[in-house]
Amino acid sequence: MKTTLTVTVNGAPETFEVPTNLSLLHFLRDTMNLTGAKEGCNEGECGSCIVLLDGKAVNSCLTLAVEANGHEVRTIEGLGSHAGLHPLQKAFLTHTAVQCGFCTPGMIMTAVALLGEKPDPTEDDIRYALAGNLCRCTGYRQIIDAVRDAAATLRHEARVPEEVSA
Numbered sequence: 001m002k003t004t005l006t007v008t009v010n011g012a013p014e015t016f017e018v019p020t021n022l023s024l025l026h027f028l029r030d031t032m033n034l035t036g037a038k039e040g041c042n043e044g045e046c047g048s049c050i051v052l053l054d055g056k057a058v059n060s061c062l063t064l065a066v067e068a069n070g071h072e073v074r075t076i077e078g079l080g081s082h083a084g085l086h087p088l089q090k091a092f093l094t095h096t097a098v099q100c101g102f103c104t105p106g107m108i109m110t111a112v113a114l115l116g117e118k119p120d121p122t123e124d125d126i127r128y129a130l131a132g133n134l135c136r137c138t139g140y141r142q143i144i145d146a147v148r149d150a151a152a153t154l155r156h157e158a159r160v161p162e163e164v165s166a
């Protein structure tokens with residue numbers, strides 16, 4: 001059975017007829033051609049498929065596409081560009097927090113959600129937020145350092161306009 005899905009993806013409104021049992025992950029990858037979110041375990045264990053649904057990190061493998069109807073989805077493709085990487089993307093590169101990169105989109109989108117809620121997270125906050133994101137390559141030290149570094153950059157960027165206008 002199919003149904004109409006109207007969803008905003010990375011700021012652009014989209015409407016498609018989709019099977020009611022289609023996962024959000026497969027909608028993004030196969031229909032939208034947004035392949036940043038990865039299919040790892042397909043059962044909610046690895047976090048490689050995480051995207052933002054109205055700003056909250058969700059496992060897109062366990063979310064039906066129709067659950068996004070009327071909502072906003074943000075994927076790693078909507079975060080930055082080659083010309084202007086997001087501070088989290090820059091920090092992951094600076095701290096060598098990327099090796100194969102399979103886990104990285106999910107890690108970064110989880111971190112975006114965390115920093116949206118907690119701009120100055122403790123290391124425990126970061127470890128807790130990333131507990132559902134598995135990495136087989138890098139080791140978590142570099143990833144945690146990258147998130148802390150990006151948090152500091154984002155706090156600084158948020159302060160600068162206030163200081164200029166003061």
Ligand code: FES
Pocket residue numbers: 038039040041042043044045046047048049050059060061062
């Ligand atoms: S593919 Fe979704 S949690 Fe692993």
Ligand code: FES
Pocket residue numbers: 097098099100101102103104134135136137138
């Ligand atoms: S960099 Fe390879 S799984 Fe994390």
